[in-house]
Amino acid sequence: MAQTSYSTNVGDGNKYSGNIIDKVSVSVNNTFNNPDEDAQILRWLSPLEPRNRHQDVRTNRFEGVGDWLLETGEFREWRGGEDGAEKAILFCSGNPGVGKTYLR
């Protein structure tokens, strides 16, 4: 008899504390941005991590390569963006290995 009531209490206790934890975590989420959740959200948006590849490219890039492009009128006009959606695109085309990826 005593044993039965003990186990019932434990069950209730778990349920109860579980609820409290839920409430606490909800209120935490509402007040602060939980960094774990931020990471989960970013991962939910996409599993891909282009940052890693960007870091490789940065590391292997040679200073000065492709600087000429930044001086062209086409690049400046495009960057300025005066023409809106009409000229939203700058497309650099070239054969494999000419260094498109490594343009600075």
Added chain:
Amino acid sequence: MIDSLCDQEGEENVAVAAFYCDFLSQQEQTVNNIVGAILKQLVGRGEIAQSLRKAFQKAKKEVGGRGPLFTDLMGMLRTAIVSLPKVFICIDALDEFLPKCLPELLESLKDIARESPSTRIFLTGRPHVREDVERYFAKAVVIPISPNTDDIRNYVGMRLGRDPEPEAMTRDLRADIVRVILEKISDMYVELLHICTPLVMYTYQRFRVDSSLFLST
């Protein structure tokens, strides 16, 4: 390119999101995942918007955690772009993206440009994807990239200077390598020159093979 855009504009005035297409990752590099990857770079800069947080929390509860739908991603991307001063999106190597999905990717970019006209989109790819790009962006600015002699000379000098076997190098050999590369180079340099390894140089020195052999790889 990405770093130049960041540096020139000052980081607080500009948001740059980049994506590198890769043959070897075609299966994972779906339009959804690319749009998501661009979005995550834009929202990861600061505080995540409440609307996005709520969408995530809702999706997490459904069917054991649902991935975002394409239309949801595009909507969230629109919201993110509007909240930022100026957005640059860079996508490298369009030719390495799964060709059958390329129209869908370009269409999404077109939607972004139409809805947020200040967004600037930078694309690179082999010449054959130019037609695809122009089908969606008739007025795209196209700049052909070809090797530039000064870039090559500087780059070769740097690579040779960093060779871990400097004793294999002589002044004549160095001059020969630079001269031959400049002569033979047609359309390849940066990636090609990554193979200027000690092994290639030893081979070159010992057998005096025609350097076009390794230039043609």
